[in-house]
Amino acid sequence: MYTINTITQSCSDTKHPLLLLTNVHGEKYMFGKIGEGAQRAITENKIRLSKLENIFLTGELDWSSTGGLAGLILTIADQGKQKIILNYGNSLVNYVVSSWRYFVFRFGIKLKSNIMTNSNSYSDKFINVKSIVVKPPSQTNEKLFTSNENFVLDTIVKNMFPKHEPTEKYDPTADPHLNVELPRIDFEQTTTNYEIQFNSIRGKFLVKEALNLGVPKGPSFAKLTKGESITLQDGSVVTPEQVLEKPRNFPKILILDIPNDSYIPEFVKQFQSYDSSDLGAIYYFLNKDITINDTLIKFMELFNAKNAAVQHIVSHPNVSPNNLAFVGSAIVTLKSKALQPNNYNLPRTNDLLSKDFYETFGKQVPTGTSLIQSNSDTQLSTTIPQSQVHILQKRTTVTIDASSIDTSSKDDVKFKDNTMPQEKVWKELYSTHIEPLELPTTSYENVISTENNFNNSSDKSDHVEIITFGTGSALPSKYRNVVSTLVKIPYRDENNEIIQRNILLDAGENTIGQINRTFSDIVRKQMFLDLKIIYLSHLHADHHLGIISILKEWYTYNKSNTEAKIYLVCPWQYNKFVKEWLLLESPEILLRISYISCEHLINDKYLRVETKPISVNEYVDIMHDEISDNEESSGSETEVRSLKKRKLELNNTSTFRNLNMIRSMYHDLHIEKFQTCRAIHCSWAYSNSITFQTSATTTFKVSYSGDTRPNFTDFSKRIGQNSDLLIHEATLDNELQEDAIQKRHCTINEAIKVSNKMNARKLLLTHFSQRYPKIPSLSNNVDIKAKEYCFAFDGMIVDYEKMGEQTAVLPKLTDLFVEEAEEEEENDTTEL
Structure with missing residues (x-):
């Protein structure tokens, strides 16, 4: 009757678990955390969301657990869905949604928040979901917001998704309903959990019994099946109980999200006297701060005391193996690496798993796994049968059936896991997708076995290097993540020592996941230590939903160095979002961010004025x-x-350039010039050009288009002229000129023309349409004047000195993705 599938698990790609409950009629409900990568996982698994209406968020609300929610709602809206309900244990969910107000808006969808305080329920004709809100032991202030503040948040959410279509130049910052200050955060969070009860189904209608009682066939049968009594002609009454078997009941499901060890005593209090007699399964969503120890296990044993058949399904970063979430993308990387082994790393699947858990519950340790132990002195023990404890993974499926009359519910919850061991995954992918290509000098050993853990970052520290973490447009797809490009630019000081400066040009959703899969811990740490600038070109979600995670990861590695700071160059609205969000969960990071408005770097005397938010x-x-x-x-x-x-008040002081901050950035990062110009795309969109000093006498100039129509005057001829490297969007093939004009993007030819007018030395084309990972059209292209060029793929690592190496393999690249093209054509035909 009901199936619970795992959409995301705890791994490098997706930090937290997300479940999809589906009934036999196709109605869907989501439970869990919607972190970055969730919508891409939905695409990967071909999940249709047409019958999804309710999302039940669990745990505490931070960016890690909600970073994919905005993108998911945009995708759902674009698919024509008209209503989505966000269920959560308090009104903080409205703050989360309101913080997106400057960049998330869709028309024709109704987004509603349903505040389910402790023991409140959601019900429909299939299920009843009761909230279980658990407070941290130190919480004293139960009230999150005042009535006025709740009114403001609720009104903002309602106005973020208006019914009527706007003009193409719609600017949320000019809307008085949205340009409002958010309330200050001054409270501790709680964690939201759920009990799912499935409505019972009526017992089988006993036709023979009804006839024996004299019930005539027809409408009388129908009334009895609906639970109504009938009166026969002789005056006798027949009740439903006389002709129906007893109702069939389903076991309950618990979803418990425990943020850290301090919550465990509170959960014990909450469930000490809980009636688990009709409980079928418990999902444990355990954050990384939960220790696998005797306290946790004794809590789990509480539920078995009254029901020995309860199934326990556990998610924890050190319990769930680091499986590949995005196999389609991994295949593309595998193919690309087989052809250009020095330009790609295979997605890393190394694991650090809990020895305590695996030994206590008798689970087989995956090959190649490193084990850690929390309890060094004693080995844990448990009374829970090992067969009833399961690990939550990508292919975990739980089915729930109704109990028959004379049996217990122990067989009504069935657990199934079709996860393939990771070493078998790579062998399967290689034999299926690489061997048929018959590439010369390619073998399993030199592509996978030898290279799998190779840190494929340039050994030449004095070379500029480009890493394209995401190369797609609009939304994450099966094959391309949304756009994000890292440029590493060295500086040789007077002592002949190399200082690295990394600049991140846009960071779409789950850029952090791409980084985690691409590099080892050591290389990743150095990358963040060297990260000096995050640049955001404009406010479209596919360019920035990954930035908060990047800022948090940067702080993790730079926390101890109190002198370290990171420059955030972005539109002013995004800086407001960063402040509002980090005040919620990590206000200490704000002290280390040096913000510069893109408008303040504009190559123009006239600067646009910001609007003042309403209090x-x-x-x-x-x-x-x-x-x-x-x-x-x-x-x-x-x-x-x-x-x-009503006219919004303007902040006239916002036209004063922050010269002190700009000079500081120039000095700290050895920058000679940093300029922006207005992109031809949407309000507050920019292209940029940065001239870095590479020594006392040499420079390197990099220009980045962001999203834009061809901008020959301001970008090519003014700020970007004679760039050493141009990174330009090439969203559409040449035959889609009208689409490019309508969507304010560039075709490949238009991007090349911008490069030619700019007299760029080298050209990297990126931000391609989210179809299959084909090489963009090589025919009908204008001549490229740049000395070297290349087309970007996700995870590509390019030494600037060797950018032209791709040219030799372009004809072979075209043949790499034939099967993906055929699969996409089949999908299009099926959908039609």
Whole structure:
């Protein structure tokens, strides 16, 4: 009757578990955390969301657990879904959604938050979900926001997704409903958990019994099956109980999300007297701060005391193996590496797993795994049968059936895991996708066995290097992640020592996952130690939903160095988002971020003015005035139109360039010039050009287009002229010129023309349409004047001095992705 599938598991690609509950009619419900990579996992697994309406968020709300939610909602809206309900244990969910207000908006979808405080329930004709909100032991202030603050947050959420189509130049910062300050955060979080009860189904109708009682066939049968009694002609009454078997009941499911060890005593109190007699399974979502120890195991044993048949399904970073979440992308990387072995790393699948868990519950340790032990002195023991403890993985499936009349529920929850060991995965992928290509000098040993753990980053520290973590547009796909490019630019000081400067140009969702899969711990640490600038070109979600994770990871490695800071160059609205979000979970990071507005680096005398956000109290007063003025109107539409006529106040001081911060960046990072120009794409979109000093006498100039139509005047001829490296979007093939104009992107030819006008020395084309990972069209292209060029693929590592090496294998690259092209054509035909 019901199936629970794992959408995401704890691994390098996706940090947290997310479950999809589906019934026999196709209705779907999500439970868990929607971290970065969730929507890509949905695409990978070909999950249709047309019958998804409710998302039940678990645990505490931070970026790690909600970083994929904004992208998922945008994708759901684009698929034509008209309503989504976010269920959570308190109103913090409205703060989370409101923080997106400057960059997430879709039209025609109704997004609603359902605040399920402790013991509140959601019910429909299939399920009943009860919230179990557990407080941390130190929590004293139960109230998150005042009534005014809750009113503001609720109103913002409602107005982020208006019913009517806007003009193409819609700017959320000009909307008084959205340009509002958010309340200050001053509370401790709680963790939200759920009990799922499935509505019972009626017993089988006993036709023979009904006939024996004199019930005539027809409408009387129907009434009895609906639970109604009937009166026969002789005056006797027949009740449903006389002709129906007993109702069939389903076992309950618990989903428990435990953030850290301090919560365990509170969970014990909550469930000490819990009736688990009809409990079928428990999902444990354990964060990395949970220790696998005797305290945790004794808590798990509470549920077996009253029901020995309970199934335990455990998710923990040191329990769930580091399986590949995105196999389609891994195949592309495998093929690319087989052809250009020095330009790619295979996704890393190294594991650090809990010896305590695997030994206590008798689980087989995956090959090549390193074990860690929390309890060095004693070995843990448990009364839970080992066969009833399972590891949550990507292919974990739980099916729930109704109990028959005379049996217990122990067989009504069935656990199935089709996960293949990782070493077999690589062998299968190689034999299926590489061997048929018959590439010369290619073998399993030199592509996988030898190279699998090779840190394929340039050995020449004095060379510029480009790493394309994501190369797609619009939304993450099976084959390409959204755009993100790292450029490593060395500086040789007066002592002849090399200082590295890394700049990240945009960071779409799950850039951190791409980094985790590409590099070892040592290389990743050095990459973040050398990361000096994060640049955001514009406010579209596919360019920035990965930045918060990057900032948090940067701080992890630079925390101890109090002098270390990172420059965030972005549109002013995004800086507001960063402040609002980090105040929620990591305010200490804000002290280390040096923000510079893209507008303040513009190569122009005229600077655009920022708008002043409305304060919470002022917003409440305005809205109440509008409501009062329109009490006799027919609905809220009048209020919205009236409020939108109000002019927002401008912040005239925002036109003053932050020269001190700019000079500091120039000095700290040995930058000679950093300029932006307005891109031809959307409001507050920019292209940039940066001239780095590489020694006392030499420079390196890199230009980045962001998303834009061809910009020959400001970009090619002015700020980017004579660039050493141009990184330019090439979203569409040449025959899609009209689409490029409509969507304000470039075709491949247009990008090449920009490069030619710029007189760029070398050209890297990226941000391709999210189809199969084909090499972009090589025919009908204009001549490229750059000395060397290449087309970007995810995970590509390019030594600037060797950029032209791809040219020799371009014809072979075209043949690499024939099977992917055929698969996409089949999918298109199926959908039609």
